[in-house]
Amino acid sequence: MRNKRILVSTILTLLVLAIALTGCSGTKNTGSGNTGTTTSANGQGSSSEPVTLRVIAVTHSWTKDLGEIPMFNKLSEEIGVKIIWEQVRSGWDEKKNTILASGDVPDAFIGWGIKDSDISTFSNVFMPLNDLIDSYAPNITRMFKEQPDVKALATANDGNIYGLPSIIPHRPNSFNIHSINRVWLNELGLETPTTFDEYYNVLKAFKEQDPNKNNKQDEIPFDWAPERGLFTAMSMIGAYGNYAEDFSGDWTSAKDGKFVFLPETEDFRKLVSYLHKLYSEGLINQEVFTQDYSQFQAKSKDPEYEIVGSTMGWSLEDRFGSVYAKDYEVLLPLAAEKGIKPVWPAHPARTKYLSNVAQITTKNKNPEITMKWLDGFYTEEMSAQGYYGSLGVCIEKQGDKYVVLPPQDGMGADEWKWTNALVDAGLMYVSPELDKRIIAPESIAQRVAHDALYEPYFPKSEDILPILKFSKDDMNELSIIKTDILKMVDIKWAQWIIEGNIDAEWNSYLNQLESMGLSRMKEIYQKYYDEYLGK
Numbered sequence: 001m002r003n004k005r006i007l008v009s010t011i012l013t014l015l016v017l018a019i020a021l022t023g024c025s026g027t028k029n030t031g032s033g034n035t036g037t038t039t040s041a042n043g044q045g046s047s048s049e050p051v052t053l054r055v056i057a058v059t060h061s062w063t064k065d066l067g068e069i070p071m072f073n074k075l076s077e078e079i080g081v082k083i084i085w086e087q088v089r090s091g092w093d094e095k096k097n098t099i100l101a102s103g104d105v106p107d108a109f110i111g112w113g114i115k116d117s118d119i120s121t122f123s124n125v126f127m128p129l130n131d132l133i134d135s136y137a138p139n140i141t142r143m144f145k146e147q148p149d150v151k152a153l154a155t156a157n158d159g160n161i162y163g164l165p166s167i168i169p170h171r172p173n174s175f176n177i178h179s180i181n182r183v184w185l186n187e188l189g190l191e192t193p194t195t196f197d198e199y200y201n202v203l204k205a206f207k208e209q210d211p212n213k214n215n216k217q218d219e220i221p222f223d224w225a226p227e228r229g230l231f232t233a234m235s236m237i238g239a240y241g242n243y244a245e246d247f248s249g250d251w252t253s254a255k256d257g258k259f260v261f262l263p264e265t266e267d268f269r270k271l272v273s274y275l276h277k278l279y280s281e282g283l284i285n286q287e288v289f290t291q292d293y294s295q296f297q298a299k300s301k302d303p304e305y306e307i308v309g310s311t312m313g314w315s316l317e318d319r320f321g322s323v324y325a326k327d328y329e330v331l332l333p334l335a336a337e338k339g340i341k342p343v344w345p346a347h348p349a350r351t352k353y354l355s356n357v358a359q360i361t362t363k364n365k366n367p368e369i370t371m372k373w374l375d376g377f378y379t380e381e382m383s384a385q386g387y388y389g390s391l392g393v394c395i396e397k398q399g400d401k402y403v404v405l406p407p408q409d410g411m412g413a414d415e416w417k418w419t420n421a422l423v424d425a426g427l428m429y430v431s432p433e434l435d436k437r438i439i440a441p442e443s444i445a446q447r448v449a450h451d452a453l454y455e456p457y458f459p460k461s462e463d464i465l466p467i468l469k470f471s472k473d474d475m476n477e478l479s480i481i482k483t484d485i486l487k488m489v490d491i492k493w494a495q496w497i498i499e500g501n502i503d504a505e506w507n508s509y510l511n512q513l514e515s516m517g518l519s520r521m522k523e524i525y526q527k528y529y530d531e532y533l534g535k
């Protein structure tokens with residue numbers, strides 16, 4: 001599994017890859033069922049036949065057939081298009097290159113399918129959208145005017161916009177939460193740990209003292225998500241007081257305006273040594289590197305007993321389900337030693353902005369109406385539904401407010417929204433002003449409150465690596481170097497935590513990174529970072 005590359009630009013990307021590993025069902029097709037007459041709103045004359053568009057949508061595995069989601073059907077009807085959805089819930093990475101290389105591409109992509117690197121590799125497939133936006137997209141134009149930084153994020157190095165961005169509601173600054181079982185701490189009479197040594201002692205007690213009281217040593221003291229990504233123990237590298245990962249999935253960071261590659265730092269070496277000690281004593285899930293994302297999620301929601309003591313993840317509810325979640329609490333950042341002020345990763349631009357949520361292909365014979373349709377997602381009313389789901393089902397208008405309704409069908413709030421909306425794969429513009437008028441459900445309000453607990457530990461802005469936009473050539477070069485380097489980092493990260501021996505191998509590992517192009521990689525990053533800083 002480690003050969004799977006994770007290029008995470010957003011939480012969505014991580015999740016879709018995680019889901020891809022679960023081997024869920026593949027492509028589904030659904031007609032929108034939205035036939036009948038349309039108005040001339042499409043600008044194509046008064047034709048009664050809607051324009052048919054073939055759209056590949058790469059979504060979360062929980063998302064229902066898009067043709068069954070009321071807000072999307074309403075939009076299609078208003079614009080005068082009939083969407084033939086090809087919805088991909090897993091395995092997209094394996095299909096993507098074949099589709100892009102074959103030339104048999106759809107009229108448009110939406111969701112998580114396409115990244116900057118795909119656009120530069122298959123540049124003849126994607127249409128520059130700048131003129132179409134100017135002429136046919138008043139809502140997107142408004143977003144760009146009000147939020148110029150999101151326009152900058154969407155603009156490629158050649159000045160063109162190939163993929164549309166989004167701004168989503170109710171976002172914390174940090175993706176990751178470190179959690180601990182409060183009931184177990186109470187049961188065993190333990191203090192909340194604040195240092196690595198204290199954490200070790202707590203995990204040991206969790207393992208040995210049967211805190212879930214079933215007379216079995218079934219406790220998993222500490223667990224994190226498989227693969228490089230958002231919810232791993234790499235977030236603990238801030239325990240040494242220096243670095244915070246940037247949540248790119250590439251384990252990159254910054255310090256005082258300088259690019260940093262975390263896996264070559266002393267802090268990485270020390271963190272891995274510490275984690276090896278925990279692993280070798282059975283305090284870390286022994287399957288942490290071989291489990292897939294759904295197994296990781298299933299362990300913390302074991303229907304019989306709480307078995308996970310401490311873990312990483314998006315939220316308490318997401319990790320433990322609504323019943324167990326109340327037994328857990330946020331664990332504030334641990335210090336490697338007493339006296340160190342730890343850092344916890346945060347990256348507001350990555351948590352609040354999405355890039356590349358939609359593209360139009362050069363094969364599309366109706367780009368104007370396609371752009372009108374895409375722009376329709378960015379109206380206030382569609383944007384208010386974009387994250388939580390359709391009006392009347394998931395959200396209710398009360399005056400100028402949009403109130404998120406409770407989940408149905410026995411689902412938690414997360415599952416309910418992922419089922420009924422594109423969420424982090426969606427097209428929307430939630431302005432700061434609209435954000436306040438969308439009234440969050442309790443679980444989301446709680447997630448934002450938990451984020452605030454970490455705020456005193458967030459890195460200063462000079463220590464957050466911004467989202468950089470590389471030229472095609474530099475991106476291609478970076479991509480080749482990073483493929484080799486990250487493959488080796490993945491192998492050594494797992495191997496050293498399981499087997500130890502990092503100190504003996506450290507220098508030869510650094511030499512290997514160097515021979516794979518580490519200096520050149522850092523040079524490219526620094527060049528764009530300097531440009532970003534206006535140096």
Ligand SMILES: [Ca+2]
Nearest residue numbers: 210214216218
């Ligand atoms: Ca037990």
